[in-house]
Structures are given as structure tokens and as C-alpha cells.
Amino acid sequence: MIEGDAIENVWFATRYRDLPPVAEEQLRLASLAYADSSKAEMHLALAKAVAPNNPVVKVGEYRYFFYKNRLQEALDVACDCLAVVAEELKLPTQWRTVEPYHANFGSDEPAHRYYLFCLKAYAYLLLRLNRMDEGRTAVDKLLLLDPGGTLVDAAGDGGPAFAGGPDLKGVVSRSMERADPPGDGTDAASWYACTADQGGTFVNADFAEEVRATPDEPNSPAR
16 A cells, blocks of 8 residues: 555656756746636746656646545546656557566555556546546556565554644644654654745645645655
8 A cells, every 4th residue: 555645755756856047946836826817837848848758747737626625637647647657767659568577566666656656547537537436446556466465665654643733722634744764664763844934835835834844855854
């Protein structure tokens, strides 16, 4: 199983470092313009033109369409993500033809986990779009590739969050961020509350003062 926001792994972080500054800036501007669809999509298109196959841009697109409830477009992006990662891993382009012998999907190899994350998102969207037969086929493929439901990581021990959440006044809410080095995800010492003064690039600008989080970016400094 992929627990928590598993795209925040070593493989994905490397792609973030490879992201051209111009594309990163366009993603930031797209986030700031979230409420203005035409403007936000212009910035997303520019980011895509600069770095068409960078997974960070793909995830930015996916999240934009997903939170806009434009699920068909989010599905198209998820499909693109699968194709991009498949090419890098030298897997068959079509996920339906990927088999367990193509790679050790049950391992904790970050690139393989990212591929499964994309397939999981793709299956979920198919089901949300009421394309039940296709969705079940995608779920069956997930189970075939990783029958043990490998737990790559955990964020907490099943109880209250170790860190973050709303402040005492209930005005500011901070995300829980991973310590460096990461450590055991079920150990409270492995986590701390986001220390940023405002939300990061991918936090909706309308809520950046209230939501202190850094999704798809390096974590804030631990204090």
C-alpha cells in the first residue's frame, strides 16, 4: 500500500531539483492564479512547454484539475504520468501490458513506487468517473504488480498527528513535515510542524496565510 503522500519520495525530489527555474516559477504563478482558470492554465501550459516530461509539472497539472473537480482532465494527466515514468523505467508504454516480471514492484525502489502511485490515482479517477469496469481492471493490475500491498512508509501510528495542525487560536494550521534524516515514520521524533511563515508555492494563495505547508517543495527548516 502507498500510505500518505507517497509522491514525496527520493525519486520525485530529484525531479524537483531538475526542474528548470522558469517552469518552477510558472507553477508558482499558476497556484497564485488558481481562482482564475484561464490565467492559471496559461501558466501551467508555459510550465509544460518548458519541462513537458518533468513529473513535478505533471503533478501540478493533476492537482489543479483534481481540485477543480475536472476529473477527466486529471485522468488524462495521470495517464501521461504513467507513460513518462514507464519510459524512464523501460516498462511497456501501456499499463495494461505491464507484468510483475518487468520490475520488482514490491520493493521500496522510489521510481517503482511512484509508478504504482500514478496507477492508483488513475484507477481511483476511473471509478470516480463511473467507468467501473476499467477502474476494476486498473485495481486488479495494482494487486497483480504488488500483491503484498507493500507498505513503503507511514505517517504516524494511527493516533493523533505527531505534529502540526491548528494553533491554539485556530487561525493558522501547519502541516506535519518529515525530519532529515527521515527516521521511522511511526516515531514522533521523525516529524515536526511546518515552520514556514506562509504557505508554499502550491498552497492556494487565498489561504497562504492560514495554511502553512510546503507540498511538492523542500520541507521548511526544522527548529
